[in-house]
Amino acid sequence: MSFVSGRTGVWLMGARGSVATTAITGALAIRAGLAAPDGCVTELFDLPWLPPIGSLVFGGHDISDLPLPKKAEALGAAGVLPARLAAALASDLADVDASILPLPSSVDDIARDIAAFRDRFSLDRVVVINVASTEPVPSQDLSLVAVDDLPSSSRAAHAAFTAGCAFVDFTPSTGARLPALDALAREHGVPYGGNDGKTGETLVKSVLAPMFAMRHLRVRSWSGLNLLGGGDGAALADPAANAAKTASKQRVLADTLGYEPQGTTRIDYVETLGDFKAAWDLISFTGFLGTSMRMEFTWHGCDSALAAPLILDLARLLAAAHAAGRAGPLPELAFFFKDPIGTAPSALADQWTLLLSFLEDLSHTLSGTTPASPAPPLTRSGSGADPGAHASAAARSAASPVASAEGRGDARSSAASVAGATPADAPGGDSAETRDRDGGAA
Ligand SMILES: NC(=O)c1ccc[n+]([C@@H]2O[C@H](COP(=O)([O-])OP(=O)(O)OC[C@H]3O[C@@H](n4cnc5c(N)ncnc54)[C@H](O)[C@@H]3O)[C@@H](O)[C@H]2O)c1
Numbered sequence: 460m461s462f463v464s465g466r467t468g469v470w471l472m473g474a475r476g477s478v479a480t481t482a483i484t485g486a487l488a489i490r491a492g493l494a495a496p497d498g499c500v501t502e503l504f505d506l507p508w509l510p511p512i513g514s515l516v517f518g519g520h521d522i523s524d525l526p527l528p529k530k531a532e533a534l535g536a537a538g539v540l541p542a543r544l545a546a547a548l549a550s551d552l553a554d555v556d557a558s559i560l561p562l563p564s565s566v567d568d569i570a571r572d573i574a575a576f577r578d579r580f581s582l583d584r585v586v587v588i589n590v591a592s593t594e595p596v597p598s599q600d601l602s603l604v605a606v607d608d609l610p611s612s613s614r615a616a617h618a619a620f621t622a623g624c625a626f627v628d629f630t631p632s633t634g635a636r637l638p639a640l641d642a643l644a645r646e647h648g649v650p651y652g653g654n655d656g657k658t659g660e661t662l663v664k665s666v667l668a669p670m671f672a673m674r675h676l677r678v679r680s681w682s683g684l685n686l687l688g689g690g691d692g693a694a695l696a697d698p699a700a701n702a703a704k705t706a707s708k709q710r711v712l713a714d715t716l717g718y719e720p721q722g723t724t725r726i727d728y729v730e731t732l733g734d735f736k737a738a739w740d741l742i743s744f745t746g747f748l749g750t751s752m753r754m755e756f757t758w759h760g761c762d763s764a765l766a767a768p769l770i771l772d773l774a775r776l777l778a779a780a781h782a783a784g785r786a787g788p789l790p791e792l793a794f795f796f797k798d799p800i801g802t803a804p805s806a807l808a809d810q811w812t813l814l815l816s817f818l819e820d821l822s823h824t825l826s827g828t829t830p831a832s833p834a835p836p837l838t839r840s841g842s843g844a845d846p847g848a849h850a851s852a853a854a855r856s857a858a859s860p861v862a863s864a865e866g867r868g869d870a871r872s873s874a875a876s877v878a879g880a881t882p883a884d885a886p887g888g889d890s891a892e893t894r895d896r897d898g899g900a901a
Contacts, residue, residue, distance in 0.1 A: 465581075465582070465583030465584070466510075466514060466516055466580065466581065466582045466583055467510040467514065467515055467516070467582065467583065467584055467585070467586065467774065467775070467778040468515070468516045468517070468518065468576060468577055468580060468582040468584070468585035468586070469515050469516070469517050469518075469519075469585070469586055469588060469770075469774045470517075470518050470519050470520075470573050470576060470585050470586070470587045470588070470619075470624070471483075471517065471518075471519035471520075471587075471588050471590055471770075472519060472520050472521075472562075472587065472588070472589040472590065472591045472611075472612070472615045473519070473520075473521055473589065473590040473591030473592065474517070474518070474519025474520060474521045474527075474559045474590075475519075475521040475523045475524075475525055475526075475527060475530050475559060476521070476523075476530075476590055476591065476592070476690055476691075477530075477534060477539065477689055477690055477691070477734055477762070477763040478590045478629070478656075478691075478762075478763050478766045478767060478770060479519065479521075479590045479770070480527060480530045480531050480534055480763075481534060481539060481540055481763040481764060481766070481767035482590075482766075482767040482768075482770035482771055483517050483527065483552065483555055484531050484534075484540055484544060484545065484548060484552065485540070485767050485768065485771065486512050486513065486515050486517070486771055487548045487551045487552065487555075488544050488547075488548060489512045489513055490512070490513030490514075491547070491548065491551075493544060493547060493548075494541075494544065496512060496768065496771070497768070498764070498765065498767070498768030498769075499512065499768040499769075499771055499772055500768070500769070500772050500794075500795075500814075501771075501772045501775050501776065504818065506779075506818065506822065508779060508821070508822060508825035508826060509775040509776070509778075509779055510775055510778055510779075512771050512775070515771070515774060515775075516580045516582060517555045517558065518555070518558030518559060518560075518576040519558070519559050519560075520559070520560055520561070520562045520563075520569065520572065520615075521559055521561075521562065521591075522561070522562050524561075526553070526556050527552045527553070527555055527556040527559065528545070528549045528552040528553050528556065531544075531545035531548070531549075531552050532545045532546075532549075534734070534763065537733050537734060538735075538761075539733070539734045539761055539763050539764060540763075540764070558576060558579075560572050562611070564607070565607050566606050566607055566609075566614045566617050566618050566621070567618075567621075569614060569615065569618035570617075570618040570619075570621045570622040573585060573587060573618060573619065573622040573624060574622045577622075577624075584624070584625070584778055584781050584782065585622070585624045585625075586624060586625045586626075586627065586773070586774045586777040586778050586781070587615060587616075587618070587619035587622075587624045587625070587626045587627070588626075588627045588628075588629060588770060588773065588774060589612050589615050589616075589626070589627065589628045589629060589630055589632065589634055589653075590629050590630065590766075590770065591611060591612065591615075591630065591632075592630075592690065592691070592694040592700070593630050593631055593632055593691070593694050593695060593700040594610050594611065594612055594630075594632040594633065594700060595697065595699030595700050595702070596699060596702050596706075597610060597633055601613065601633065601637055602637065602638065602639065609633075609637075610632060610633050611632075612628060612630060612632035612633055612634040613632075613633050613634060613635070613637060613640060615634070616628070616634050616635035616640050616644075616651065617640060617643065619649070619651075620635075620640065620643045620644045620646075620647045620649055620651075621643070621647065623647055623648075623649060624649060625649050625650050625651060625652075625777035625778065625780065625781045626644070626649070626651040626652075626653075626777075627651065627652045627653055627773045627774075627777055628651075628652075628653030628654045628655070629653070629654075629655065629656045629766070629769075629770065629773070630654065630655055630656075631654055631655040631706075631797070631798060632654075634653050634654055635651045635653065635788075635800075636653070636654065636800065641787065641788065644786060644787055644788075645786050645787045647786075648784070648786045649781060649786055650777060650780040650781055650785040650786055650787060650788070650789050651777075651787070651788060651789065651800075652773060652776075652777060652788070652789045652792040652795070652796070652800065653796060653798075653799075653800050654796055654797070654798045654799070654800060655796055655797040655798050656766050656769055656770075656795060656796060656797070657794075657795060657796050657797045658760065658762060658765035658766050658769065659685075659736060659738055659758055659760040659762065659765060660683055660685060660724070660738035660740065660758055661711055661797045662807070663740075663756060663758060664681075664683075664711050664712065664740070665711050665715070665805060665806060665807040665810070666806075666807050666808075667742070667756075668681075668711060668712055668715040668716055668805075668806070669715050669806035669807075669808065669809075671716065671742075671744060672715055672716050672717070676744045676745070676746050676752075677744060677745045677746075678712070678716055678720040678742060678743075678744045679720055679721060679743045679744055679745060679751075680720050680721040680722040680741075680742070680743045681712055681720045681721075681722045681740065681741075681742050682722035682723060682724075682725075682740065682741050683722075683723075683724040683725065683738060683739070683740040684724075684725050684727065684738070684739050684740075685724065685725065685726045685727070685736060685737070685738045686727050686729045686732055686736065686737045686738075687726060687727075687728065687729065687732060687736040687737075687762070688728065688729055688730045688731060688732040688733045688734070688735075689732075689733050689734040689762065689763075691734075691762065692726075692728045692729070692730070692732070692736075693728060693730075695726050695728060696728040701726055705723065705724045705725065705726060706798075709723065709724050710797070710798055710805075711797065711805050714805035715805045715806050734761055734762050734763050734764075735759065735760070735761050735762075736758070736759070736760050736761075736762050737757065737758070737759055738757070738758040738760075739755065739756075739757050739758075740755060740756050740757075740758075741753065741755045742754050742755065769795055772795065773792070773795060776792065776821075777789075779821050779825060780821065782825060783820075783821050783824040783825055784824070788800045788801040789801075789817075790802055790803035790813075791803070791813050791814060791816070791817035792814070792817070793805075793810040793813060793814075794807065794810035794811055794813070794814045
């Protein structure tokens with residue numbers, strides 16, 4: 460098999476932020492056997508052609524100079540990650556911190572830093588992931604702007620492409636969403652994905668909205684209120700950044716329902732909540748003979764704990780797509796994003812189906828088989844040897860339709876079982892790590 464050979468680097472823009480620090484700490488903890496990869500979608504399957512999580516090498520840019528071990532310690536004290544992990548991994552985190560550099564002002568220098576990181580660690584490929592603070596919606600036509608005057612997220616994409624690296628925008632910022640950057644990615648033969656990781660309220664919306672549509676129930680209004688602290692919450696207190704985020708969160712409704720119900724999504728900054736977000740949604744709808752009904756849900760999520768495993772998934776998947784010769788946008792990764800690039804479905808079940816076929820395609824390409832060959836490309840994980848091998852029963856049933864050569868089941872119902880299950884629902888799903896979480900406030 461021709462796996463994604465060699466070493467893969469992950470260059471994080473915003474490398475000292477909450478999401479980045481949680482992702483790095485998590486990868487180091489998984490490498491040390493101190494944690495299971497709960498929340499990592501790619502760990503649902505045996506995908507031997509992906510770079511192992513523990514092999515990823517991290518670096519990045521940030522405008523903050525708070526050292527990574529200190530940031531991890533603060534996240535430990537806040538219950539975002541287990542405090543004992545931050546302490547046990549302090550020296551590994553300090554090693555990674557040495558590869559986190561101040562943000563240069565020119566795109567050329569950003570690209571040079573990324574290339575130097577690749578050379579220093581003899582990396583075969585680097586995936587650049589933007590997890591920096593959300594930017595305001597641009598107020599001017601960016602096609603006329605000089606490269607060094609582009610928003611920071613677009614400069615990051617430009618630098619990634621010219622350095623020959625895949626790029627992911629996990630934020631709602633502009634990123635690679637400019638025709639000139641799309642052309643640049645294709646010219647350099649590198650793939651990119653985005654935008655804005657789907658980790659909470661929008662994830663639930665992408666499951667519920669298709670349900671109303673499929674049952675032919677008319678959604679009259681859908682209003683959401685998100686309360687959030689932390690660095691992300693503080694950045695979103697700026698009305699312009701807030702506008703970028705709320706647009707990205709509301710889009711799924713029009714896309715899945717085919718019309719825009721009344722209502723808006725609001726994000727309010729509540730400092731004391733830190734990284735723990737509360738989202739409350741009220742949906743009013745009508746059914747047969749116009750009878751009015753309502754449903755509401757409340758989501759209590761730890762944003763960085765939800766986002767970090769997806770960062771590891773995306774790093775591995777973009778590395779694989781790059782190795783497989785993919786260039787340009789990857790709409791197949793819509794499952795991970797609130798506002799997917801390219802033409803992609805909005806319902807989570809359809810996005811799951813698309814992701815599975817993407818994995819199968821990659822599997823065939825990277826293992827040198829053809830789609831007609833008998834080799835089953837996707838098998839469920841679960842040797843039990845590694846702490847991550849305890850994928851929940853629900854996840855296993857989700858994996859099983861594509862697990863065997865006997866046939867592929869209904870991926871939509873698989874998606875529904877994944878979306879509807881929590882680790883606590885499933886036998887063995889409640890890991891020691893989760894139970895041990897020091898001071899978890901969720
Ligand atoms: N946590 C989630 O569930 C989630 C979901 C979707 C999107 N996101 C997005 O991910 C991003 C990161 O979230 P977070 O909670 O880690 O925020 P954070 O505020 O903790 O971290 C952002 C980091 O970016 C740095 N930064 C700011 N401008 C920069 C620049 N131009 N270049 C490099 N670094 C820069 C900051 O110093 C900070 O360290 C945000 O844009 C957020 O909207 C998060």
